[in-house]
Amino acid sequence: MTEILDVARRAAMHAALGDPVRLSMVDALLLGDRSPGELGEAFGLSSNLLAHHLKVLEEAGLVVRTRSEADRRRSYVRLLPDVLTGLIPTVSVAMPATRVVFVCTRNSARSQLAAALWQRRSHLPTASAGTHPAAHVHPRALATARRHHLRLDPHATAHIRDTLQSGDLVVAVCDNAYEHLTTRPPLHWSVPDPVTAGTDDAFERTFTDLAGRVDRLATALPDAHSPAKGTP
Incomplete structure (x- = not known):
């Protein structure tokens, strides 16, 4: 049956x-x-x-x-x-990028985890930022990163205006950032805020969601697999 x-x-x-x-x-x-x-x-x-x-x-x-x-x-x-699975088409992003910048509101969880995942997945440089950055990275985001052998700087939050450079591909990983930015980012990931739930399970679900999306983007983005400058 x-x-x-x-x-x-x-x-x-x-x-x-x-x-x-x-x-x-x-x-x-x-x-x-x-x-x-x-x-x-x-x-x-x-x-x-x-x-x-x-x-x-x-x-x-x-x-x-x-x-x-x-x-x-x-x-x-x-x-x-x-x-x-087995039916996914081959999709490519029709834009070169010098960096991939992940943006959320506070730059304390989702964008930080996405950038860390990207750094492990691709040689293309990455950064993260917030529209209203917090003073530090959320403790549960730090703990989630450690569980998955990723490293986050607890004090490395940044404002988007101080982060973006020409040639960046911006990915909004939350609804607030996507809807409130004057210039809409080309990519939007509607990832729920794990801070709202405040549980380890919520942060793990966010991590899993972001990991799958990062993998798909890395496969689709030109030069994402190319070694970074100075890499043998």
Whole structure:
């Protein structure tokens, strides 16, 4: 019975992806989250048609919608990457980057962990920053990094205005940063704030979420696998 249900689920996924628009929407969501309005604008869809396509993708278990932590009236569509094992398309970011800069509000947890993961995953330089940086990195972020053999400087928080350089690829890893920045970053990861929950489990979920996203971005970004300058 389990095998029958599994086949039925896979068939529903294939059926959902059989439409060119829905397949293109999944491609667009592979590296970052989008609001329904952004998807509708990107693909020239009326509100009714957009709602139909999103419903099909949701019922097939391919995407979920989450409320923005910044503006609760907004929502973001998020791809569930694990269900696409073996089906994930090859996607590349059509922009060179000298660095990847991860940005959140306080620069105390998500952006710090993302930058540390990127540093381990890619030779392309990285940095992190906040729109309203805290005085220090959150203790649970430090503990999470230690559990995964990553190193964070507890006092290395920074403001985005003092961090960004020409050629940076900016990735907003929280809704507040994405919605409040004057210039919208090209990539947005709607990662819930683990500080709100304040538990080790919440920080572990955040770490796992960020690790998967960092891996996908590193695979897609040109030069991400190239050795850094001065590296043999």
